[in-house]
Amino acid sequence: MPLNDALTAFLTEMAASGVKPIAESTPEEVRDLTASLAELFGSGPDVERVEDHMIPVEGGSIAARVLVPSATPRGVLIYYHGGGWVIGGNIDEFDTLGRKLADRTGCAVVLVEYPVAVDDSYAALEWVNERLAEIAGATVPIIVAGDSAGGNIAAVMALRSRDRGGPPIAFQALIYPVTDADLDNASYTAAENQLLLDRASMVWFWDHYLPDAERRAEPDASPLRADDLSGLPPAVVITAEYDVLRDEGEAYADRLADAGVAVDRHRHAGQMHGFFTLLMLPGHTEAIDQIASSIDAHLPANTRSANTST
Numbered sequence: 001m002p003l004n005d006a007l008t009a010f011l012t013e014m015a016a017s018g019v020k021p022i023a024e025s026t027p028e029e030v031r032d033l034t035a036s037l038a039e040l041f042g043s044g045p046d047v048e049r050v051e052d053h054m055i056p057v058e059g060g061s062i063a064a065r066v067l068v069p070s071a072t073p074r075g076v077l078i079y080y081h082g083g084g085w086v087i088g089g090n091i092d093e094f095d096t097l098g099r100k101l102a103d104r105t106g107c108a109v110v111l112v113e114y115p116v117a118v119d120d121s122y123a124a125l126e127w128v129n130e131r132l133a134e135i136a137g138a139t140v141p142i143i144v145a146g147d148s149a150g151g152n153i154a155a156v157m158a159l160r161s162r163d164r165g166g167p168p169i170a171f172q173a174l175i176y177p178v179t180d181a182d183l184d185n186a187s188y189t190a191a192e193n194q195l196l197l198d199r200a201s202m203v204w205f206w207d208h209y210l211p212d213a214e215r216r217a218e219p220d221a222s223p224l225r226a227d228d229l230s231g232l233p234p235a236v237v238i239t240a241e242y243d244v245l246r247d248e249g250e251a252y253a254d255r256l257a258d259a260g261v262a263v264d265r266h267r268h269a270g271q272m273h274g275f276f277t278l279l280m281l282p283g284h285t286e287a288i289d290q291i292a293s294s295i296d297a298h299l300p301a302n303t304r305s306a307n308t309s310t
Contacts, residue, residue, distance in 0.1 A: 003195075003242055004270040006281045011195060022084075023200035027208065030087045038092070041279040044099030045069075055112075057123045063113040064124060065091050066135055069102040075141040075170065075299060077107040078128055080157075082148030082175075082277060084205030085117045096279055104292045107143060108135050114153065117209070118220050121153045122160055129167035141170030141299055145291070147276050148197075148245065149205070151177025155223040155252065158232050171298050172235045173291045175276045176245050179224040179252040181206060181216035187247035197273040199244055224252050229259040236264040236294035238287050243273035264294045 002008075022030055049068040054061040079101065081094045091111040102109040112124045125144070132139050146154035151174040158172050182188070183206070188199050210216050219226035237253040239246045246267070256263045268275065268287065275283040 001241070001270045003192075003272060004275075004283060006283070007270075007272055007275065007278075010278065010281060014196070021200065022197070023204040027086050031090075034083065034087055034093060035090065037278070037280075038094075038096075041096040044096035045103040047099055047102055055120075055124050055127045057116070057120045059116075062115060062120050062124065063091055064127070065095065065098065065111040066108060067095075067098045067102045067111070068108045068135065069106060071137065073102075073106060073108040073136045073140065075105075075107040075143050075295070076110060076128055076132060076136055077101060077105060077143040077145055077173075078110045078112060078125060078154075078157075080112055080114060080121055080144070080146035080150035080153040082146065082150045084201070085114070085149045085152075085209040086205055094277075097277060097284075100279075100284075100288055101145075101291070104288050105295050107140075107295070110135070114150075117149070117153055118156055118160075121157060122166070125157050125161065125167050125169075142167055143171045143173065143295065144169055145173035145175070146177070147175035148273065149178055149209075151175050151249070152179065152221075152223065155179060156220055159219060159223055159226055159229075162231055169233045171233050171295060173238075173294070174235060174249065174252070175238045175287065175291075176240055176243055176273055177237070177249050177252065178202075178245060180222045180248040181210075181213075182248065185247045188244045190244075193242050193244045193246070193272075195242055195272045197244060202244060224248060224255065229255050229261060232256065232259070232261050234262040234264075234294075234298040236266070236291055238276070238290060239265075239267045240271040240273055240275055241267060241269050242271065245273060262298060264290070264297070266290050 047067045051066040053064045098109040098111045144154040144157045239249040253265045
């Protein structure tokens with residue numbers, strides 16, 4: 001179907017404003033753009049508790065925000081945000097999305113900064129696992145989730161945790177995730193997909209994130225290339241019709257299913273990459289509902305442990 005009318009109007013307005021393409025910008029210029037868009041998102045639903053923390057990592061610390069929707073959250077959802085591993089580092093820009101996810105899923109949401117994406121993100125996962133009772137009042141399930149590069153990180157966290165005997169992950173929500181460094185598949189080269197995120201932008205992101213092209217084939221960068229996807233947690237994989245990342249996201253869903261992993265898949269017709277986080281537009285609501293429904297389907301109705309904190 002044609003590109004969504006709201007997205008078409010948004011892109012027309014962006015073009016008229018003279019915003020440079022990502023591939024012709026500096027990281028600072030793109031960060032300024034994402035910050036300006038976040039100002040349009042509003043404040044999101046109220047939550048019962050908000051906590052800001054600094055998580056120790058090798059060489060320093062990273063910021064995290066805990067959003068607790070009620071006294072008895074059913075799980076803890078760690079959200080790794082998008083931004084091509086390069087931009088969107090300020091978790092304030094994802095506060096509204098985090099509140100919406102907390103409100104709709106009934107889970108405490110932990111928003112994570114990722115200056116050194118994979119290692120810091122795994123440190124955050126371990127930090128959350130050690131503090132489940134503090135965050136949720138009980139030993140509740142852990143969910144990893146993320147969009148775009150954040151979806152890449154969430155998928156890698158599930159693989160790392162399985163392979164290292166790390167924190168148990170009950171579910172993964174992958175929103176148009178980066179799963180492979182193949183920049184020449186059909187969705188990458190389709191003319192109609194060269195929109196807010198185009199092939200040139202992804203070349204720019206990969207060149208900033210992992211300049212050594214040979215390392216991009218490693219599972220920590222391209223989880224689609226992992227030898228074995230069996231034993232991973234159930235997943236929901238959300239893709240967009242007009243997205244250079246569409247094919248690799250759907251290929252990852254296929255490989256998960258082939259490995260015996262339960263997968264819910266949703267391709268959003270008429271949507272482009274970025275629709276999930278453009279909260280001033282209506283498209284994200286359906287995807288949040290799909291994530292919540294998948295969590296309902298794959299987690300027991302009462303997932304709270306009797307081991308509550310004092």
